[in-house]
Amino acid sequence: MTTERRLRLPGIAYGGDYNPEQWPEEVWAEDMALMREAGVTMVSVGIFSWALLEPSEGVYDFSRMDKILDLLHENGIAADLATPTACPPAWFFRAHPEALPVDRDGRTLSYGSRQTFCPSSPAYRTAALRIAGALAERYADHPAVAMWHVHNEYGCHNAACYCDTSAAAFRTWLKAKYGNDLDALNHAWGTTFWSQWYYDWDEIIPPRATGADPNPTHQLDWRRFCSDELLSLFTAERDVLRHAAPDIPATTNFMVMHNFDAMDYWRWAPELDIVSNDHYLLSTDPESEIDIALCGDLVRSLADGPWLLMEHSTGAINWQPVNRAKGPGEMRRNALAHVAHGADGIAYFQWRAAKAGAEQWHSAMLPHAGTDSRIWQDVVQLGADLRALAEVRGSTSPARIAIVWDWNARWAMELPCQPSGELRFQDLVRDWYAPLWRAGVAVDFIRPDTPDLDRYQLVLAPSLYLVDDAGAANLAAFVERGGTLAVGFHSGAVDENCHIRLGGYPGAFREILGVHGDELFPLLPGQSVGLTGQVPQDATADLWTERIRLTGAEAVATYTDGPLAGVPAITRHTYGSGTAWYLATHPDPTTLAAALKRICQEAGVCPEREVPAGVEVVRRRGADADYLFLIDHAGHGAEIPADGVELLTGKPVTGSVTVPEGGVAVVREPRAELRERVTA
Structure with missing residues (x-):
């Protein structure tokens, strides 16, 4: 019988990162009073406290943490107790300089910030498990501890290390993947190209800086290894915590937001008892509410249900060129949008704004101005809102549309030497997601090989450059059984080894789409072409075109000018009992929205409710x-x-x-x- 590990807090959790070690002890009582006023129910503690908890190797000082946890419990506030392993102390690096990370150019990076360690370092792993074990042993039965917070934002600063230790770990990972068969690796990597054939495992190194572009499959396997290596650190710490406290759930904060792409979270999510995420707005994004929604839906899909927002900002952050403050009501809208998209907890970095350190200009729940501030008023109001929404906890999504999201496809498409370097996976997905968001159509995200697709009426694959045979067959079977599938350009092009699928484009999807392409015509920046047919007047497309001919599909739109004038640009094909659409180009927003509206209507998917724009x-x-x-x-x-x-x-x-x-x-x-x- 497995132990059920869930967060045993009523209603929607509310709080943030609490770092009392940055303040004199006399401030702590004020913190407790203000947390109660704001309605805080849980805070994350100890995230960056390794140097204070273990002042020298194997010597611990828990006196401060004892007081903090006792104080939280006395005030009815739960603790999300962190293992502080994102920030090894200076003494650790003096003793183990070999644990410092090395970048792609061969430079050894210094300690003095956070996450400056090699993920493959045996010394780091030993030290991390030691401090995690000491915390677990001391606090497993503490009544304040409601959840374990393992590490912090894995891979935020050290997603890859190129040192010799990492190289050896990479080779071990490759041997496991390829069954210790070097010929199998050579075949998968296509190493006959550029005389890259390997005769000994020790010849394989990370894709370090070199004179030309490294092998694509080498780079792709390296991305997979880096994600798995950090995942192994998480599961090792998690298992130490589970051994001491089998009933307490463990999480780590994902970073599903704009351009962070280091981890394959489909592989990570099943290892977490509770999925949580950090989300920060880009100051340059004029519609950041769409990014909140998209990322919230993706995290909900990873969790297969409700999740926790572990970090967000009350106002401006500190790490962009210009850090925009939030406008009136924006903090509240942001938070409740996360709840709308499945969050059962809202938390911020951090509780009290720091007066020193690298993040001293990062906003907080209690800002530098104190309680005489708009942010504080908003924080108190949000606490009341979340109490009023307590019954929403545990509810799910009724989505009938799914969007295919795959980190392998993302990594592969954004490698160098593509037909166009202008393609960005998340931008392409967002282009399709945005009109659905505006129409109030609920969306889940899925893997290409997700089973039980029949719960959806429509599946969209805006950007699926890489897909394996099983994923392609899964999507084809969905259409054959009566589903509707819409595929974006440059999809199905390569297999899981980044080998081009020969015979014409779009590779794995030619048959179900009823088209055959023989040449790609990516457009230059600023270049566009016209579209005609069943599209809005003055329709255009940019970024990408390709020459295709119909092999069963019907043309919904064709190009009006350029080298492909008269060639189909959008097609529709009956396949089995279902329908498959192909968008062989990147239509302008109005045209794309019209196409997706028609696709939704034909699939029987209706908007949630008619609402005004915005x-x-x-x-x-x-x-x-x-x-x-x-x-x-x-x-x-x-x-x-x-x-x-x-x-x-x-x-x-x-x-x-x-x-x-x-x-x-x-x-x-x-x-x-x-x-x-x-x-x-």
Whole structure:
């Protein structure tokens, strides 16, 4: 019988990183009082405290942590107790300089910040497991400890180390993958090209800086190894904690946001008892609310249910060229959007803004100005909001559309020497996601080989450059059984070894799409072509085109100019009992939105509810009720059809609910089938 490890806190957890060691002890009592005022229910502690907990090797000082945990428990605040292994102390590196990371150019990096260690270092692993074990032994039964927080943001600064120790670990990983068969590796890597054939395992090194571009499959396997190597560190610490406290769940904070792509989180997620994520806004993103939604849906899909937001910012961050402060109501909208997309906990970095250190200009729940600040008022208001939404906890998503997301495909497509260096996986996925978000259509994310696709009416693959045979067959079988699939350009091009699928484009998907391509025509930056057919007037496309001919599909749109004038650009094909669409180009936003609207309609997928532009609508599905989140990002306010109870105010809703300007409404509605039953 397996132990069920879950977070045993009522309602939606609320809090942030708490670093009392940065402050005199007399400040701690004030922290407790203010946390209670704000409605904080859980804080992460000890994340960066290794140097204080273990002042010298094997010598521990838990006096400060004892007081902190006791104080939290006395004030009814749970602790997400961290292993402090993201920041080894200076004494460790003086004793083990070989544990310092080496970059691609061969430079050894110094300690003096965070995550400056080699993930393959035996000395680091030993020290990390030792401090994790000491913490587990001391605090496994402490009543404040509700969850273990393993490490912090794995791979944020040291996703890859190119030292000789890492090279040896890479070879061990390769031997396991290829069954200790060097010929199998040579075949998979295509090493007959450029005289790269290996005759001895010791000849294989990481893809360090070299005179020309390294082998693509070498680079891809290196990305896979780096993700797995860090994952092995997480599971090793997690197992130490589980041994001491079998009932306490363990998490680590993912970084599913904009351009962080170091980890294959499909492999990581099953190893976590609770999936959690950090999310920060890009100051240059004019529609950062879409990034919140996309990443929230992806994390919910990784978790296969609710998840925790472990870090976010109340205002400006500190690590971008210009760090934008949040506007009125934005912090609240951001937080409740995360809840709408599946978060059962909202936390921030950090509780009290630091007065010293690298992140002293990072916003916090308690800012430098103290309680006489707008941020503090917003923090207190958000605590009240989350208490009002307690019953939402545990509810899920009713999505009938799935988007294929694969880190291997992302890594492979963004390697050098592609037909176009302008392709960015997350940008391409977001281009397809955005019109669905604007239309209020719920979305899950899936792997290419995800089973049980029949729960979806429509599957979208905006960018699936790499796909293995099993993934391609899984998507084809979904269409054959009656599903609808839409595929974006340059998909299906290579197999899992980054070998081009011969015979024409789009490779693995030629048959189900009913098209055959013989040449790729990527467009130059700023270049575009016109589109005609069943598309909006003045439709255009940029970034990519390819010459295809129909082998069963019908042309929905063709190019009007350029070298491919008259060639199909968007196609539709009946395959088995289903339908497969191909977008062989990158349409302008209006045209893409129109195409996806038609695809959704033909697949029988309808928007959640008609809402004005700029109003986000999301539904979470509970056992006995649905929760309709309405978030006004445009700042105009709205009147939306709804019936039930508005949870943030407690007021009944009959016919419609008012969403304040720049505000949020959350309506508990009877489940649709229950409403139909009552009406009947």
